[in-house]
Amino acid sequence: MEFAWLEDFIALxxxxxxxxxxxxxxxxxxxxxxxxxLLEDWAGAPLFDRSSQPITLTEAGERLRPAVEEVLRRLxxxxxxxxxTAAESASALRFAATHSLSLTFFPAWIQxxxxxxxxxxxxxxxxxMQACEQAMLESDAQFMLCHGHDAVAQRLDAAQFTSRVIGEDQLLPLTAPDASGRPCFHIGQDTATPFLAYSDESGLGRIIAAAQATRPQAGLRTIFTSHSAAVLRMMASDGRGLAWLPHSLVAEDLAAGRLVIAGQNAEAIPLRILLLRPRxxxxxxxxxxxxxxxxASDGP
Structure with a gap:
C-alpha cells in the first residue's frame, strides 16, 4: 500500500x-x-459504489474513511x-564549553x-575538555570554548578546525587561609603538600602537566582528582589541599579572603580563552x- 493511494481515496x-x-x-x-x-485490492473489499452518481462510499469505504483522514492528519x-524543528535547528547556536568557562566567561560574553x-x-x-572535543568531532556543537596555553597543542585536527583567542585568564595555585590569614599549604613546603588535581579529561590538567614539565614542583601529593575546577575550588576552600584554579572562577574568593595564593614562590600560569570552530x-x-x-589573534 502506498501513501498516495490514501490521498486518492479522499479525493474521490x-x-x-x-x-x-x-x-x-x-x-x-x-x-x-x-x-x-489497487487500494481496494489491498483493503480486500470494494470501497466505492460506482453504480451511483455521484460515486459514494460503500460500507467498507465509510469504515475506512475516518482512519485514512486521521493518518493523513497526523502525517x-x-x-x-x-x-x-529543522528551522529552529538552522537558527540555533550550539556551544560546547568547559565547566569553568560555562560558569564564568560564557554568560557575559554571549550577552x-x-x-x-x-x-x-x-x-x-x-x-x-575531552567531552567538548568529542562534541565537536561529532558535529554536536558549532563552537567550543576552552582554556589554552602555548605549551599545549590542540587535539582537534588543525586541518579541520580553527581557533580564535577571545580572552585571557590565568591559573593560580590556591589554598584556604589558616586562622591568621596565611596559606594553609605552600608551594615547595618541607612536608608533602596535599594536591587537588585535575583528571585526564580536563584541559586545565593538560596545561598544568605541561607547565610542571618545564618547571617541576616537588612535594605535591595527590589526594583528590576531578575534571571540574568548580569541585576543586570547593575542596580547596574547605582546607583540603592546594589546587590550581582559573582566576575567572575564584576572583570573588580571593577578594573575600576565602582562598589565598599558596606561598611566595607561587607563580601564575597564563591562559588564553579560545573559541574553536570547524573550518x-x-x-x-x-x-x-x-x-x-x-x-586578539587567530589560530592556524
Missing part, C-alpha cells in the same frame, strides 16, 4: 467523480482508476513539526554578542557570530 470520496478526482490529483483518469483499484502534523546580533536559540553543553562553512547565524568576535 470528496468529489464523487473519477474525472474530477483525477484532475485534482494531477493524473489521467485511467491511471487514477488503477490506483483506486501532515508530523511534517509541520519536523519543518519547524555582549547578543546586544549586537540577534542570536536566536542557544544550546550550551557544559562538560570536560567548513556553518549556518548563517554561526558565520555571523564568528565574524562578530574580533580576535
Amino acid at each position: 470520496a470528496e468529489s464523487g467523480n473519477f474525472s474530477r478526482a483525477a484532475e485534482r490529483r494531477h493524473m489521467t483518469q485511467p491511471a487514477f482508476s488503477r490506483r483506486v483499484r 501532515a502534523q508530523a511534517r509541520e513539526e519536523l519543518r519547524q 555582549r554578542l547578543g546586544s549586537e546580533l540577534a542570536l536566536g536559540p542557544i544550546h550550551l553543553l557544559s562538560e570536560s 567548513a562553512r556553518q549556518s548563517q547565524i554561526a558565520e555571523s557570530l564568528w565574524q562578530l568576535t574580533k580576535p
